[in-house]
Structure formats: C-alpha cells, structure tokens
Amino acid sequence: MRDIVRGQVFLPGDDGFDRAAAPWAIGVRQPVVAVAEVADAADVVALVRYARQAGLTVTAQPSGHGASGDVDGTILVRTARLDEITVDPAGRVVRAGAGARWGQVLAATGKHGLTGLAGSSPVVSVAGFVAGGGVSWFGRAYGWAADSVRAFEIVDAAGEQVRVTAGSDADLFWALRGGGGDYGIITAVELDLYEVPGLYGGRVVWPAERTGEVFEAFRAITADAPRELSLWLNRTAPPPPAPATVGIDVTFLGGAAEAEDLLAPLAAIGGSLSDSRGPMDVADLGAIAAEPVDPSPMLARTELLTALPVDVLADADLAPLLNLQIRHLGGALAEARPDGGPGGALGEPYLLYLLGLRLPHLAEAVQAKQAALVAQLGEAVSGRKPYTFLAPGESATQAFPAEVRARLERIKRERDPGGVIRANFPITS
Numbered sequence: 001m002r003d004i005v006r007g008q009v010f011l012p013g014d015d016g017f018d019r020a021a022a023p024w025a026i027g028v029r030q031p032v033v034a035v036a037e038v039a040d041a042a043d044v045v046a047l048v049r050y051a052r053q054a055g056l057t058v059t060a061q062p063s064g065h066g067a068s069g070d071v072d073g074t075i076l077v078r079t080a081r082l083d084e085i086t087v088d089p090a091g092r093v094v095r096a097g098a099g100a101r102w103g104q105v106l107a108a109t110g111k112h113g114l115t116g117l118a119g120s121s122p123v124v125s126v127a128g129f130v131a132g133g134g135v136s137w138f139g140r141a142y143g144w145a146a147d148s149v150r151a152f153e154i155v156d157a158a159g160e161q162v163r164v165t166a167g168s169d170a171d172l173f174w175a176l177r178g179g180g181g182d183y184g185i186i187t188a189v190e191l192d193l194y195e196v197p198g199l200y201g202g203r204v205v206w207p208a209e210r211t212g213e214v215f216e217a218f219r220a221i222t223a224d225a226p227r228e229l230s231l232w233l234n235r236t237a238p239p240p241p242a243p244a245t246v247g248i249d250v251t252f253l254g255g256a257a258e259a260e261d262l263l264a265p266l267a268a269i270g271g272s273l274s275d276s277r278g279p280m281d282v283a284d285l286g287a288i289a290a291e292p293v294d295p296s297p298m299l300a301r302t303e304l305l306t307a308l309p310v311d312v313l314a315d316a317d318l319a320p321l322l323n324l325q326i327r328h329l330g331g332a333l334a335e336a337r338p339d340g341g342p343g344g345a346l347g348e349p350y351l352l353y354l355l356g357l358r359l360p361h362l363a364e365a366v367q368a369k370q371a372a373l374v375a376q377l378g379e380a381v382s383g384r385k386p387y388t389f390l391a392p393g394e395s396a397t398q399a400f401p402a403e404v405r406a407r408l409e410r411i412k413r414e415r416d417p418g419g420v421i422r423a424n425f426p427i428t429s
C-alpha cells in the first residue's frame, strides 16, 4: 500500500496507528486493517484497486462523527487533505472536496450572501452529510441536503474516477444522494447554493421551571411556522450541582423584525438566563447549538415522532442523559421531490434526539434510559430514522421504506458485486 499511495499509510503496530484509526466518536472501537490518509483522488483509485485484488473493503471516514464500529477488515480512507472549496457565486454552486467541513464551506459561501444546506455541526464533513441525506437547519425551506447535490466526483467500485450527475447515470446518482457511503468513495461534491435574504438565529435559555411554558410556545409556533423558520427545543440535565435548563435554538431566513414577530410567544415567557438571538452570519451557524467540535464520547439515540406527547417529553426525568432535543421538521422535508434521492418524504413533524455519554460506567444506564423514554412515547415513535442519525448497533434498514431499500440493494449488487466499498451502515450486510 505504501508503494502505491502518495499519502500516509498506517498499519497495526505502526507508531501513530492507534491515533489514526480512532474515530471522532470516542469509545467506538475500529478494528481496521489499515488507515490511509490520502493525498489526492489518484490515491483513492490506487486503494480501491488494491482492495479489490486483496479481497478487502474500503470505507471513507473523514472524521468518524458517524462511526458505527462496523469496519472489521476494512481500509479506512481519511480524506482530510481533499479540502479544496471553490464557490461560483453566479452559478450558485460550490465544489467541495471530500475533506471539507461544513464550517469551512459556509465561511466561503457566506461571503457571497449564499448558503448550503448545513446541519448543526461545523466540523461534520459535507461529503459524509450528503451521503446520508443530511437534515439541515434549512431543510424545512429546501429539503434534504442530498437533493441539492448537482454532481458527485467519485471513485467507483471498479476503481475508476467518474463524475456522476442525473444525466450521466440516473440510478447511481439517485443512490449517492442519501443512500449512504456504499456507492463509491466521493472525492468532491458540487452543491446548489441558496441566497440568504438575512439570517436571524441564536439560543434562548430558561431555568427548568419554565419547561411547561416553553413547550407550549414551541407547540404554538411550530404549528404554523413558515418554512424559513426552524425551531429546536432542548431540555438539559447536567450533573448536579449545575442547574437543569430548557431552551430554544432558532434560525430564520429573513429579517430580525419578522423573526421576532413569529417568535412572540417566546417573548411572553419571562426570566430567561441567556439569549444570543439576533442577526448573524451564515458562517457562524455552528455557534447556535454549540456542539462539541473536538472528539467526544457522545452516545445518542434518535427517533422520528408523529406527534408531540408533551406529558412525557416535558415531564420525564432525564438523568443520566444530558440532553433531550426536539427538532421541528416538516415543510420541504415532508414533500418528496420527483427528482430527489432515497430519503423521499420525511413525513414526521419532529425529530427526537436523546444524548448521553459513552463512558464505561455510564453507557448501559444511558441506553436503558433512552429505551425507557422511547417505550413511554409509544405510538408517537414512527420507527424510521434519518440515515445520518443512525447509531452503532442500528441498521440502514431503519432508514428507508422497503421499496427504497430494494432499489438501493439492487444498485449496490449491480455496481459493487464484490462489496469493495463499505458504508458505516451498509445497505446489504
């Protein structure tokens, strides 16, 4: 491998192997056979051809935010060096290398008053995000991030470099737009950009005693929110003596006055502890949720909700969880685009995210609490999960309806019969 790759290759036993093989998601074990920090797309070609001959598999993992641990016998391809970003403001498109992270891309597009469909974290890779569909802050306005991809540059399972568009290869383009990382190693993506007519956003936090009022306001605002407005509710339960809180994260594609009008029910709740809301730059989007950027032992479980059972969500004791988050979905996410990818219509109006820590003394209790809360929510839990929110132990089968899965499986069998390329949550196991 060292002879055919210009970048750096780490094998078990090498100095630096453990560091190179460790994912962002601390605590997820990765028994890989090698890690290759590729220098360019030609390195990816060489690795895929090598893996084919050696009977190995190849998995792209820019960072390991979505590490599943399902990498036994795999060559891990680190794409951090493929980080070039080119914005074409007139054409409303950005080309981002497979190592580019959302924060870097938004910093480049924001200068032109444009945005891509980023999620909450500035350090998640654009390629990994769109490979799984991608639920963006602006998904209510524009749908899945993957449906805004114009072209993928990939190395396919035969080891060929190909630019895939709707016109060049409709089946493969469809699968790449959110079917997971099973259909090629992406080396760059071209994404549609959208005009930012103004961006208002931030976080407001109250003491936990205000939970009932905040839920009531959240329900009222989300009942008829315009697509430009996205609200997420957070209940935090930090270890004592830190106080529990309740808060709202918000973005609005438009002016501050209109946003404040729409958010009037929040203004009626007194006693906030902090309030960062105001006009902001798209480059600062990641500051709203302020998620950890350094490797973290996050242990999350995500569910889609068909309703908002406030009695459970507002009243349940959360410990040992740290956070319960509810994201308002709907809008364009709920409508399948005729030319869109496997995500289709995401009909559930809310996404529930239950967060604890993957620490040896806590993990079991965290998972038990997550399971207990989900059981209490009963029929409000739809059973489907967005692919990017799958967690270790879960499966791609939970992300797609049966007929979509069947099409993805067929395309995988046709394009990669030897199973050379492997996603974190493979479509066929």
Ligand SMILES: Cc1cc2nc3c(=O)[nH]c(=O)nc-3n(C[C@H](O)[C@H](O)[C@H](O)COP(=O)(O)OP(=O)(O)OC[C@H]3O[C@@H](n4cnc5c(N)ncnc54)[C@H](O)[C@@H]3O)c2cc1C
Pocket (backbone or CB within 6 Å): 059, 060, 061, 062, 063, 064, 065, 066, 067, 079, 098, 118, 119, 120, 121, 123, 124, 125, 126, 127, 128, 129, 131, 132, 133, 134, 135, 136, 137, 180, 181, 182, 184, 185, 186, 187, 291, 292, 298, 386, 388, 389, 422, 423, 424, 425
């Ligand atoms: C703090 C945090 C916040 C998040 N917020 C959101 C959010 O708002 N919305 C949302 O939808 N998701 C969110 N996620 C989930 C995240 O989008 C997924 O975990 C995503 O897969 C991470 O991509 P990555 O490349 O950074 O991670 P990695 O773990 O490095 O990659 C994940 C998988 O993506 C595929 N992949 C990555 N790069 C390539 C490539 N070049 N070619 C082919 N396949 C590739 C591979 O199958 C890989 O195993 C969040 C995750 C975290 C940890």
